[in-house]
Amino acid sequence: MSTSQPDTQPQTRWLDAEEQAAWRSYIRATRLLDEELRRGLEDHGLSHPEYEILVRLSEAPGRALRMSEIAGDVVSSRSRLTHTVARLERDGLVARRASSCDRRGVECALTDRGYALLEQAAHTHVEQVRTHLLDAMSREQFLALGRAMQQVASALDPKGLHRV
Amino acid sequence: MSTSQPDTQPQTRWLDAEEQAAWRSYIRATRLLDEELRRGLEDHGLSHPEYEILVRLSEAPGRALRMSEIAGDVVSSRSRLTHTVARLERDGLVARRASSCDRRGVECALTDRGYALLEQAAHTHVEQVRTHLLDAMSREQFLALGRAMQQVASALDPKGLHRV
DNA sequence: TAAGATTGAGTTGTCAATCTTA
């Protein structure tokens, strides 16, 4: 859409040429990177959302988390998380059990098989992140990018809860 | 996955703590922003991929492009583009016709209805981009982010072709 | 009444196979 038109609708703050170029670079790079990472994980039979769930579980005490905690961590709707975890469970990578404290809740635990697969996938994945993101810029640029994105995340989800 | 383990597999360059934090901020912010933008466009009956296709068409001479050009622009597989454009055509937002020069090709043109819808959706969308991305950081931060992402895009797709 | 989680129906995306023309 044009960036500097007279603006018949009220108060739309269009992007100027530089902002627009930056925005398009952002969109294009995120799309290309997503695609690249998807292909890397595909070789291990994992989608990116699935991979991230396994990562969070691997870092949790007892390698287990409640469904709602995972959903907040990986920015997923509860519904999507249920479907995704159902697949992971079908493949024997995680196991679900009723939560001990809150009987409405469900705990999801990483299996040994899940951990083993994650160990393999992580090599590929981290190497890809480094190659395509870190190696494309200076360390300082990357850390600055991280700070900027942290600000974005905080503004969109101040409590880190990611309510859906 | 852990960031500094002994590394039994060869030559995996793990992320250090700062790099890892930056990477997670990036992932989290992009997920949250995607979600937010999706909801904004939903009110206009458009997905983000659909919106981007309409934008590219609106900027093209004659408001028309070949399918393969669109695919490169918006980083989509040909197959996905065909499905998406089929939906846009069903809704009367674009129209396809055989390419004049190359009879293998197909041209896709924005309809008046498509342009009108885009004009409306663009207000919402641009306002969201500004609110959630631009307003979350300084202008210089944002332009720096754009430069970094431009480097990433160039590395992933040097010719700007996005071969799938 | 609300929170945690799941379900099923419909939509969108992926992959491999196919068709047409260069």
Add this chain to the structure above:
DNA sequence: TAAGATTGACAACTCAATCTTA
């Protein structure tokens, strides 16, 4: 043979409705 584009089968995601317990 290869490039442009499409197709259909299958997988993943979204939304609204449902079920259970707090």
